[in-house]
């Protein structure tokens with residue numbers, strides 16, 4: 782669970798945060814106030830994974846293309862969970 786910036790209690794699950802995009806605020810499970818993520822933080826966390834997936838397109842081997850794409854996707858999800866802070870929706 783990720784902490785709510787309003788009440789400090791668990792706000793959303795990791796799965797829900799994974800699919801949370803900037804500009805799509807959600808309600809905290811504990812207090813019901815609206816929380817969101819910001820575009821700059823989201824883009825910064827997405828970039829390494831996107832770069833790996835783009836790099837994968839330059840390989841001839843299917844195994845490498847699919848392997849690197851999977852790594853890129855995993856990286857995007859992991860960095861999204863680690864780097865993107867939940868902020869208050871004003």
Ligand SMILES: [Zn+2]
Nearest residue numbers: 785788809812
């Ligand atoms: Zn809350």
